[in-house]
Amino acid sequence: MLFSMKKRFSASLLALALTSGVAMAADTPSYGPQLQGFDYPYPLQHFSFNSQGVPLQMGYMDVKPVGRQNGQTVVLMHGKNFCGATWGDTIKALLGQGYRVVAPDQIGFCSSTKPEHYQYTFQQLAANTHELLKNLKINKAVIVGHSTGGMLATRYALMYPQQVSKLVLVNPIGLEDWKAKGAPYRTVDQWYDRELKLSAKSIHDYELKTYYVGKWKPEYDRWVDMLAGLNNGPGHKLVAWNSALIYDMIFTQPVFYEFKNLRVPTTLMIGTSDTTAIGSDIAPPAVKARLGHYNVLGKQAAKLIPHAKLIEFKGLGHAPQMEEPEKFNQSLINVLR
Numbered sequence: 001m002l003f004s005m006k007k008r009f010s011a012s013l014l015a016l017a018l019t020s021g022v023a024m025a026a027d028t029p030s031y032g033p034q035l036q037g038f039d040y041p042y043p044l045q046h047f048s049f050n051s052q053g054v055p056l057q058m059g060y061m062d063v064k065p066v067g068r069q070n071g072q073t074v075v076l077m078h079g080k081n082f083c084g085a086t087w088g089d090t091i092k093a094l095l096g097q098g099y100r101v102v103a104p105d106q107i108g109f110c111s112s113t114k115p116e117h118y119q120y121t122f123q124q125l126a127a128n129t130h131e132l133l134k135n136l137k138i139n140k141a142v143i144v145g146h147s148t149g150g151m152l153a154t155r156y157a158l159m160y161p162q163q164v165s166k167l168v169l170v171n172p173i174g175l176e177d178w179k180a181k182g183a184p185y186r187t188v189d190q191w192y193d194r195e196l197k198l199s200a201k202s203i204h205d206y207e208l209k210t211y212y213v214g215k216w217k218p219e220y221d222r223w224v225d226m227l228a229g230l231n232n233g234p235g236h237k238l239v240a241w242n243s244a245l246i247y248d249m250i251f252t253q254p255v256f257y258e259f260k261n262l263r264v265p266t267t268l269m270i271g272t273s274d275t276t277a278i279g280s281d282i283a284p285p286a287v288k289a290r291l292g293h294y295n296v297l298g299k300q301a302a303k304l305i306p307h308a309k310l311i312e313f314k315g316l317g318h319a320p321q322m323e324e325p326e327k328f329n330q331s332l333i334n335v336l337r
Contacts, residue, residue: 028200028228033235035111041088047132059111060104070098073138079147083110090321093329108242120249122155146170154255157264167266171274171318175297177254182287183279191244200228211318213273259304266308267335270298271316
């Protein structure tokens with residue numbers, strides 16, 4: 001009798017789990033390969049250009065303040081699991097201070113083209129962004145980079161120092177060389193297999209643990225839907241393939257060793273509880289324990305970058321601009337002043 005009850009109870013749990021899984025899959029939106037169907041906070045435009053022999057489109061928002069303008073432009077560079085849209089609160093705050101704001105989606109991300117073949121380098125993405133700004137007749141700008149966008153912003157400042165008035169790095173990844181510290185290498189094919197398996201639940205669970213210090217807010221759901229919907233859409237294989245190529249770029253092209261060469265005014269804005277480190281999920285325990293300590297990495301990077309300033313957000317994780325937008329935006333505005 002007891003065995004029969006346990007069997008029925010286990011069957012009920014299994015049925016509930018399967019039903020929940022089906023419900024989550026059914027609730028996941030489906031967006032086009034260039035994030036068609038997802039709403040951006042400001043009008044989305046596209047810059048068309050040729051690169052590596054193929055025509056491409058780079059999605060971007062170019063927003064000018066209504067009323068008083070201070071004559072300065074801020075370019076916001078998104079991270080790997082983020083888009084230009086995730087800068088929405090910061091864009092609004094900057095507009096209120098008279099800044100023109102440009103927030104592009106890099107090739108391979110979000111509202112931009114996902115090429116079938118593309119040699120991803122930070123130099124190439126920086127050159128693409130430079131062409132966009134030249135097209136918009138922007139000769140000099142404040143460059144703000146978050147996460148992977150911090151690696152790109154660093155490369156941009158190294159390549160085009162005369163076009164950068166200030167550099168702001170928000171929890172940039174690449175403050176350490178994970179490969180040199182022992183994190184295992186994944187092939188592009190291995191990354192591709194991993195990306196094909198992404199789901200709303202896996203995205204949520206990863207970001208909860210790694211980005212948001214175990215504290216979830218309802219407003220984060222929109223960003224899970226953004227990524228899950230892109231991976232759930234009709235171009236999911238192309239999306240996954242580009243994502244794999246981009247992860248390989250991030251892992252194999254460190255900017256860490258060139259921080260000493262930066263010659264523009266630089267500020268690091270660091271959530272000290274961030275633990276982001278590419279490859280740490282498959283690293284041996286002893287290696288994993290050495291990776292992703294932003295409470296230490298921020299201070300180390302500030303010493304490597306000439307005359308850098310460091311602002312720390314105690315207890316915040318990988319995306320302080322989304323966790324505590326008012327606090328972050330006020331700090332950013334103070335830096336830009």
